[in-house]
Amino acid sequence: MAKKTSVKVPYIFAVLFTVSGFAISILINLLYPQKAADVAFKSYDIPFLTLNANDLYITVLALLITGFAVSGIIAHRSDITSASYRNKAKLRFAAGLLLGVLDIAGTKEKILPQPFFPGPVEILEPFLSEGDFIAENLFYSLRLYIFGFFFGAFFGIGTGILIGWFDNVHFWVNPILELTGVIPAVAWMPFALTLCPTPFSAAVFLIVICVWFPIASLTAAGIRSTPKALYEAAGILGGKSSFLLFHVAVPHAMPQIFTGLCTANAYAFTTLVMAEMLGQPGGLGYYINLSKVWSSYNKVFTAILIMAVLFSIILKVLKLIESYVLRWQKGVVK
Amino acid sequence: MSDNILTVSNVSRQFTDSEKTITVLSDIDFELKQGECVSIIGTSGCGKTTLLRLVAGFDKATGGEIRFRDKAVDGLDYRRGYIFQQHNLFPWLTVEKNIEVGLKARHVKKTERPSVQEYIELVGLHGFEKSFPHQISGGMAQRTAIARALINEPQLLLLDEPMGALDTFTRADIQDKLLEIRKLKDLTMLIVTHDLDEALYMSDRIIIMSARPGKISEVINVNIPYPRNRSGTEFLALRNVLLEKFDLANAQPQPEYII
Numbered sequence: 001m002a003k004k005t006s007v008k009v010p011y012i013f014a015v016l017f018t019v020s021g022f023a024i025s026i027l028i029n030l031l032y033p034q035k036a037a038d039v040a041f042k043s044y045d046i047p048f049l050t051l052n053a054n055d056l057y058i059t060v061l062a063l064l065i066t067g068f069a070v071s072g073i074i075a076h077r078s079d080i081t082s083a084s085y086r087n088k089a090k091l092r093f094a095a096g097l098l099l100g101v102l103d104i105a106g107t108k109e110k111i112l113p114q115p116f117f118p119g120p121v122e123i124l125e126p127f128l129s130e131g132d133f134i135a136e137n138l139f140y141s142l143r144l145y146i147f148g149f150f151f152g153a154f155f156g157i158g159t160g161i162l163i164g165w166f167d168n169v170h171f172w173v174n175p176i177l178e179l180t181g182v183i184p185a186v187a188w189m190p191f192a193l194t195l196c197p198t199p200f201s202a203a204v205f206l207i208v209i210c211v212w213f214p215i216a217s218l219t220a221a222g223i224r225s226t227p228k229a230l231y232e233a234a235g236i237l238g239g240k241s242s243f244l245l246f247h248v249a250v251p252h253a254m255p256q257i258f259t260g261l262c263t264a265n266a267y268a269f270t271t272l273v274m275a276e277m278l279g280q281p282g283g284l285g286y287y288i289n290l291s292k293v294w295s296s297y298n299k300v301f302t303a304i305l306i307m308a309v310l311f312s313i314i315l316k317v318l319k320l321i322e323s324y325v326l327r328w329q330k331g332v333v334k
Numbered sequence: 335m336s337d338n339i340l341t342v343s344n345v346s347r348q349f350t351d352s353e354k355t356i357t358v359l360s361d362i363d364f365e366l367k368q369g370e371c372v373s374i375i376g377t378s379g380c381g382k383t384t385l386l387r388l389v390a391g392f393d394k395a396t397g398g399e400i401r402f403r404d405k406a407v408d409g410l411d412y413r414r415g416y417i418f419q420q421h422n423l424f425p426w427l428t429v430e431k432n433i434e435v436g437l438k439a440r441h442v443k444k445t446e447r448p449s450v451q452e453y454i455e456l457v458g459l460h461g462f463e464k465s466f467p468h469q470i471s472g473g474m475a476q477r478t479a480i481a482r483a484l485i486n487e488p489q490l491l492l493l494d495e496p497m498g499a500l501d502t503f504t505r506a507d508i509q510d511k512l513l514e515i516r517k518l519k520d521l522t523m524l525i526v527t528h529d530l531d532e533a534l535y536m537s538d539r540i541i542i543m544s545a546r547p548g549k550i551s552e553v554i555n556v557n558i559p560y561p562r563n564r565s566g567t568e569f570l571a572l573r574n575v576l577l578e579k580f581d582l583a584n585a586q587p588q589p590e591y592i593i
Contacts, residue, residue, distance in 0.1 A: 232392060233422040237486060238412030239439035247439070251426045328426045328466045 015072035019065045021096020028100040036110035044128040053125035118298035126302045140282035148207025156212040160219020185210035203275040210271045211264040218260030222253025340366040345398035357547040371523040373533035381548025415488030417496040421475040423467040430463040436486040453481040473504035493525040
């Protein structure tokens with residue numbers, strides 16, 4: 001058998017291959033006949049134009065094609081990014097194709113169990129029919145997340161520093177942290193709902209609790225593991241105890257603080273959605289609940305899609321901040 | 335008022351655990367005058383590092399007294415600089431920021447700070463200001479540590495086997511650098527080492543310690559003018575004297591065993 005040699009296809013083909021999945025999906029949408037009955041898309045007036053959900057779907061696909069083509073051109077500038085772009089080509093092709101398959105199975109033929117698995121067009125429709133309402137809920141979730149995560153991170157780093165630095169605090173507070181930390185935050189829901197003045201503050205309270213624990217325990221661990229030699233080095237240079245804490249122990253704990261932040265971030269998403277589903281006047285979780293009641297499963301998917309995008313963006317931002325703050329680690333840790 | 339920078343009188347250090355008391359240092363007496371460079375040598379476990387840590391203030395003597403500029407040593411003081419065997423740089427700070435740490439720790443006003451660049455040039459690290467400790471070699475890291483100690487303008491520099499982790503060439507390079515800086519800044523140095531050549535090359539006096547308990551067994555004056563020649567006759571003669579003292583001059587006859 002002849003040995004396979006990999007011939008590097010020209011870069012332009014990688015770009016074309018990447019976008020072709022989405023292009024095929026456009027063709028499927030336009031050419032494949034609508035077999036299942038009772039599918040009609042209402043037209044909506046949005047500023048400057050009138051369009052229905054199917055037009056929106058095609059627009060989104062066209063935007064994806066443009067986006068990946070442009071990013072392909074940008075990636076071409078360096079070897080690392082272009083290799084990564086090449087590498088992802090088949091994945092993006094498959095993603096594009098998957099949309100076409102879902103379009104057939106969910107909308108055109110409706111062979112998937114209905115109404116649980118709508119096609120991509122139906123999932124996009126709520127953006128047109130109730131875009132303002134979705135935005136409202138999105139901002140509610142975002143506000144909840146920001147308040148909960150930032151207060152939780154603030155208290156978590158604060159208690160972590162106290163536990164890590166003062167042996168007395170460690171002795172008295174650490175057991176409380178260990179004991180309460182393992183309880184899922186939503187278990188406090190009944191107290192949160194009755195004791196907090198507003199539902200919003202109740203949800204913030206729950207997120208703060210779930211964020212606080214991993215950050216506090218990891219911050220404390222990072223501070224307590226600071227080598228004595230570094231304290232000695234700082235001490236002989238004239239550093240007093242506050243300097244040792246904020247310029248030696250805290251920077252040393254920084255990698256672990258970030259591990260805590262990333263873990264806490266995941267917990268925060270979970271608690272956020274759960275809290276919203278169980279008693280909030282708004283938010284993406286609330287939107288899911290509301291849609292479920294009306295059997296509008298396409299809207300459930302809309303909310304899930306928004307969460308996926310939103311949470312990935314938040315995670316990405318956190319990772320970017322981490323890689324900047326911990327840039328001194330580059331090359332030390334793999 | 336004496337003109338001694340450092341006076342160590344009758345110092346002892348005992349460590350006590352639940353069962354017994356171990357005397358690590360006893361009857362240590364010596365003095366250091368302004369501008370002197372003194373080495374302490376001895377086999378490992380003789381307590382030389384313990385002694386240096388007492389002088390620095392990391393540890394407290396159980397007996398006797400250590401006076402630094404006519405004041406009893408109590409805790410740390412930035413005027414006694416310390417170079418560790420491992421560089422102990424802060425990994426999250428660049429070379430430049432590491433050198434600057436002492437000034438920040440002491441809250442020296444920006445306008446009153448000596449130039450960091452001057453100290454970077456002094457130890458020959460020009461071009462590596464923005465590097466992080468893991469990106470530079472061991473020798474460069476130790477030079478950064480030296481600059482970090484010197485920027486505080488210490489009146490006494492304590493060196494705990496500062497070249498212990500370095501290879502021969504880097505070692506010689508840093509020794510020369512230290513002697514150069516000593517001349518420039520009229521630095522007083524106390525070096526703990528187990529390297530006889532280093533002690534001979536660097537110091538005016540060599541304190542030889544014996545182990546269990548750690549005691550000063552002998553003090554040798556090195557009256558060879560600087561810069562010293564590592565292969566000069568006087569140097570080698572004195573080196574032989576030192577080797578004799580540690581029973582290292584001749585190959586030791588191996589005991590014969592009968593099975």
